[in-house]
Amino acid sequence: MHSSPLPQAVRKTGFSGPARLEGREIECIRGHACLFSNLEFALESGTALQILGANGTGKTSLIRIITGLTEADQGTISWNQVNIRDPGAAYAGHFSYLGHRNGLNDALTPRENLHYLGKLEASEPWLGIGDSLEQFEIGNCLNIPCARLSAGQQQRVALARVYRSPARLWVLDEPATALDAPAIGILAEIMTRHLLAGGLIVYTSHQAIDLGPVTARWLQL
Amino acid sequence: MVRTSASARKPSPWTVFRVSVTRDLAVAWRHLHEGTHPLLFFILTVSLFPLAAGPDPVFLRQLAPGILWIAALLSTLLVLDSLFRTEYEDGTLEQILTSAHPVVLIVLAKVAAHWILSALPLVAVSVFLGMMLNLPAHAYPAMVLSLLVGTPAMSLIGAIGAGLTVGLRRRGLLLALIVMPLYVPILIFGAHAVQSSIVQANWVSPLLLLGAILVLSLTLAPFALVAALKTSLH
Numbered sequence: 001m002h003s004s005p006l007p008q009a010v011r012k013t014g015f016s017g018p019a020r021l022e023g024r025e026i027e028c029i030r031g032h033a034c035l036f037s038n039l040e041f042a043l044e045s046g047t048a049l050q051i052l053g054a055n056g057t058g059k060t061s062l063i064r065i066i067t068g069l070t071e072a073d074q075g076t077i078s079w080n081q082v083n084i085r086d087p088g089a090a091y092a093g094h095f096s097y098l099g100h101r102n103g104l105n106d107a108l109t110p111r112e113n114l115h116y117l118g119k120l121e122a123s124e125p126w127l128g129i130g131d132s133l134e135q136f137e138i139g140n141c142l143n144i145p146c147a148r149l150s151a152g153q154q155q156r157v158a159l160a161r162v163y164r165s166p167a168r169l170w171v172l173d174e175p176a177t178a179l180d181a182p183a184i185g186i187l188a189e190i191m192t193r194h195l196l197a198g199g200l201i202v203y204t205s206h207q208a209i210d211l212g213p214v215t216a217r218w219l220q221l
Numbered sequence: 222m223v224r225t226s227a228s229a230r231k232p233s234p235w236t237v238f239r240v241s242v243t244r245d246l247a248v249a250w251r252h253l254h255e256g257t258h259p260l261l262f263f264i265l266t267v268s269l270f271p272l273a274a275g276p277d278p279v280f281l282r283q284l285a286p287g288i289l290w291i292a293a294l295l296s297t298l299l300v301l302d303s304l305f306r307t308e309y310e311d312g313t314l315e316q317i318l319t320s321a322h323p324v325v326l327i328v329l330a331k332v333a334a335h336w337i338l339s340a341l342p343l344v345a346v347s348v349f350l351g352m353m354l355n356l357p358a359h360a361y362p363a364m365v366l367s368l369l370v371g372t373p374a375m376s377l378i379g380a381i382g383a384g385l386t387v388g389l390r391r392r393g394l395l396l397a398l399i400v401m402p403l404y405v406p407i408l409i410f411g412a413h414a415v416q417s418s419i420v421q422a423n424w425v426s427p428l429l430l431l432g433a434i435l436v437l438s439l440t441l442a443p444f445a446l447v448a449a450l451k452t453s454l455h
Contacts, residue, residue: 069454069455090321092319092321095319097319099312103311103313104313105308106307107247107252108247108251112244112247115240115244116241119241120316121321122321123232145251
């Protein structure tokens, strides 16, 4: 990897108005075991929430509950005071989710994958595909099928997808998986930029991600 | 950074549908050898009948509608499992279900692409297989039309089964067992249309009934499919 300074692709305008993600009395049961109950959390624009816990304590379950992919056994998640399960909530357009499975098709190139996934967003992504890959220093991988990329490169592509998303809330499950130290640095930088622009981030990570001046909260499971 | 100014544009539902279909076609193009499997299966299955039932042209002509329709049904069934398999495994399905656009539309696009790839070639090839089975010339319109109307209904109904079973590790024949009974009405009216056409009876009525099944599955199946996928990803 070359060590040229990062091109500064920063949002021209931040997000406007306040935003709030809130969880109330969340309970999650897997099989016969109660992973967590009466869980409360809240975060506003410009703040990050890191979900902490050992393996098997339900970090991924909570992440999936926040995305609405899984329904909590008890309790509600609300976005701007509206329950995300309300039919009129239109919550899906407000967050970008990166799970353990990165959402990239092996046969397609990063350009094709990001083009398709960009169309699933509420509006056109604010940053071009090439520019977003440049951010993660994989601009040269634009037209190589994802199957031929390493796990770390694929994770960078998946993060580029999140970065160019117009969504205000990022929900990241282990975003630093397979990344090398420089890439974790880039990840920390773009997360910080997103928060400074008024975004929100919920994430889990076993690696330390230094968010610099931004307020980060913890939720211990 | 030219694209930055475009941040307020919302892709139209049609754009999302179109991009989704072209993406699936592009994926299939990269795996072209796999894409030919249902077609080869269809041809082989149909070819087996004259070998087993004997080459008597009159007998084959009587069997032809049934053979073609059962072979089409089986090949549809065979590829159904792959409809959401890769998307489930690589996480694309999670992205689809958390999309800001109507999920019904996106999964409908997936089924449409799947039909274009797996069933449309069968319809084309059925013309040649019809010759092999001694199908009279006046029966070809009925055969092609009934397959054109019946196979999308099979793809739509089958997709619900595929959605329900995509999360299971040991699926085996479960998908076929769920879906096959639901194919019975399509098989009855489809084969009946071709049969009627051979004896120069009214074949439009069964075709219209087939069309009614297609309309019904086109309007209801996508919603059931989304519910099935959500359950699988739960």
